[in-house]
Amino acid sequence: SLVWVPFGATIFVLKLLIDLFGNLDTWMSDQLGFTIPGIGILLALLVLLGTGMIAANYFGKRFVDFWESFLERIPLVRNIYSAVKRFVEIILSESTQSFSRVLLIEYPRKGLYSLSFQTSKNLGEIQQKTGDDVVCVFVPTTPNPTSGFLLMFPKEDVIYLDMTFEQASKFIVSAGSTNP
Numbered sequence: 001s002l003v004w005v006p007f008g009a010t011i012f013v014l015k016l017l018i019d020l021f022g023n024l025d026t027w028m029s030d031q032l033g034f035t036i037p038g039i040g041i042l043l044a045l046l047v048l049l050g051t052g053m054i055a056a057n058y059f060g061k062r063f064v065d066f067w068e069s070f071l072e073r074i075p076l077v078r079n080i081y082s083a084v085k086r087f088v089e090i091i092l093s094e095s096t097q098s099f100s101r102v103l104l105i106e107y108p109r110k111g112l113y114s115l116s117f118q119t120s121k122n123l124g125e126i127q128q129k130t131g132d133d134v135v136c137v138f139v140p141t142t143p144n145p146t147s148g149f150l151l152m153f154p155k156e157d158v159i160y161l162d163m164t165f166e167q168a169s170k171f172i173v174s175a176g177s178t179n180p
Helices: 004-022 024-032 039-056 058-071 076-093 125-130 165-173
Strands: 101-106 115-118 134-140 148-155
Touching: 004 039, 024 039, 039 058, 058 076, 101 134, 101 165, 115 165, 125 134
Parallel strands: none
Antiparallel strands: 101 115, 115 134, 134 148
């Protein structure tokens, strides 16, 4: 479930910080002649807590905005960062209907099936010009589901699945090795 994504990311960052501050015991022993057991874990937790508190206030938000604008100026980083950020914002947004349904479509040709996500069903001009009742679908790539293809399929060619978004995402990221 998506609850595990932020939890896993938090554990990853916490482990990274503990590893970073883990040598503090050795440094304290060498420089000061004594150690405080668990000081690395304590400092890692304080850094995480402090970062969250700073990012939640006005100056922290300004710093985050500055950092994001800095990342937007680096050519390769800008593309990756902005794509991942937009993808996560769309998926985690509760106000949108994007990625609301898991679909099975025949793509890239008849007889081959791809998992996809319905991103929209109100396509206005596209539906008027095609004369068909079309559904907008996103076909993610494996193992990086933040990239993929945006396609418009006739509604009668789409198979609606009962699979949840989380199950489909695990299936895609694992390259089909997990059974939804």
